[in-house]
Amino acid sequence: MAAALSADVEWTDPTCPVARAVDLVGDRWILLIIRDAMDGASTFTDFHQRLGVARNILSDRLRRLVEHGILSKEAQAVGKRHVYALTEAGEDLFIAIVAMRQWGERHAFSPEESHSSLVDRAGEPVPELQLPATDGNPLTAATTHVRKVS
Amino acid sequence: MAAALSADVEWTDPTCPVARAVDLVGDRWILLIIRDAMDGASTFTDFHQRLGVARNILSDRLRRLVEHGILSKEAQAVGKRHVYALTEAGEDLFIAIVAMRQWGERHAFSPEESHSSLVDRAGEPVPELQLPATDGNPLTAATTHVRKVS
DNA sequence: CTACATGAGTTGCATTTTGAAACCATTATG
């Protein structure tokens, strides 16, 4: 498990993994870039067309993601020049994106609105994430706490 | 499951739950506010001291979170005046925050750095989130895809 | 070979958002 970061980052809160994650990927466009990368987008134009983000901003975000080891950028010999691909660290954001998606499905749509959904290869809906304790009941914010570093 | 939103939002991508979630909570300070709310922060001063965010920005984010039904704001009779608390929709972000935390633990720390950790009431570390398919293997971006709305 | 199109950006501003500091209004507290 290599570190995702080669460039130096000014951490908001150096001992908190949530804060470090937010420093790296807690940006509106970055999260949507990763969503689209997981859905098959791979070139600058892919991302630009899907997101409708300004080109300079897209350029900046792609560069930062490559610097931080979340995307890789490879030159292709023929045809399309550059291909962005998720690194292992980028692929590993899958659970986080799914968590966002499932929260959005539950809380950002009214009952009569329809939305896209995530399905497996058989076309079956992906199940809901949960965090079972050893006793089987789901853990929540109320049943857990942060143990600060010593 | 009531909708989280009372105020109108300009959705970046109205049919995508990830995009709607990002529109509501995909902001650096918002995610850290929710983290701290889950860790016991409840007043303006709590959040300000923990985050070190500018007061006007904090004020704006708290207002937006209340507008969108993620936090509630209640006046207290005696002592501290206002108390912010997570609504049901806010509590339900627990899994998403944990996903961010676990990704951060895996990819934003070098081996020799230490970080805070999330433990249950018994002091046991919270297990890693995963998304098992019906066959038992974890689902990934490669084994799932987005089915667009019809 | 020339003209045009495509991909992947960069540059130059105008607008927006952010951040820091100061200010303000209401309770408490000595």
Place this chain on the structure above:
DNA sequence: CATAATGGTTTCAAAATGCAACTCATGTAG
């Protein structure tokens, strides 16, 4: 009564964002 704490708002400078236009390299049709 003077002072402090709480929960903000205002002001203004600096940074980030967004849009349009420009660049530059390759590929493609005539």
